[in-house]
Amino acid sequence: MTEPHWQDLIALDALEPDDVTAVALGRHRLAVYDGTAGISVSEARCTHAGADLCDGYFDGKAIECPLHQALFDCVSGRALAAPAVKPLKMYQSRVRDGRIEVLLPK
């Protein structure tokens, strides 16, 4: 695995506004949040039972798993409600020329 480096992810205006958008990048399936605190990016897989968080309910701050309603903070990745106990893997992101970039290994 290579050292993490900035990779192009998606155009800012291609995001679902005020919602979560699923983006595949290499072996990663990522969840891109357009939340109240700005853009953030996490692995899309729930750390509890593996459901796709991109199909869950997003209220601007937290994402709720569609399978067991576990809840995660979309900025820190912290597990906020059972049954999830492991935090979400978050990735650093930035916006460059209207596109979102994410810092992760290729």
Next chain:
Amino acid sequence: MSHLVRTPITQALEEGALTRRELKAFMSRSDGPALIRLAGWLIVLSMTTFAIWASLGTGWVIPAMFVHGVVLVHHFSLQHECCHYTAFKTRWANDVAGNICGLIIMLPNRFFRYEHCDHHTHTQIHGKDTEIIEMPQSYKEYWLYLSSYPYWKAKFSELWRHFKGHLTPADKRFVPREEYSTIIWEARLMVAFYLIVFALSVYFQTFAALWYWLIPVVMGEPVMRAIRMTEHVGRPTVADMKTNTRSNRVGPVWRFLCWNMNYHAEHHYAASVPFHALPALSKKLDGYIYTEPDGYLGAHKDMLGQIKHTSP
């Protein structure tokens, strides 16, 4: 890429039944609709409670207790909505309401939550669906299920098992390991609650809990069993939500009591959609899912017809 579990919502989106934007709008949450319905709920409960009080000592007490019981067992519908965290926008309010409902109908809220989520994951799949009600193979099996005897037997054994600190391998299939102790203590607290009610009844020498709660719940449960049967029984036991779940067109009184859960196929497609948005979701999915036009009675007519053809 890590393997993702395919949820019903994922299927709905992949099949183009909904777009993410439409789903987002349907999933929008609010406390208002549930609070308004709850106010109506309390009025109805007050009326049916008064009817029992007014008819005590007369023959009318039997139908009064039955009607009250039918309302009481529908606390299941609110609890069900709360276990999906869709009744109220305020998350803890779902836990509070769900636990109160669970105490009324003896259904441990947290345990039900996990069991029910698994039902959504494996709907109508033999050996996997934790809530599957098998299609009766004879009229005897049909009436036995409706009597609620098998239901209460299962629920009492489950509560007692958890009270003793034991989870079966079947329980452990859907209860996360980190929640084992919660499930056990939930059962113990429930039993403690019922013992306190019993002790208070003895101390105050009152049968109120029996007349206004326990006997009506037992009398009403067959109605809830009949309604629960309409959701999946008689539908194909396959992993296809277009066919394995039945929605029922019913009147406003039933819709009020069941918190719109007659829109059951719609609910299975997108369990994160709150009860108040289900009628709109139903219009969106019209023709895409299976709906029984003749409601609960039509569903039972369907089941009885199938029994007639298979019964020896």
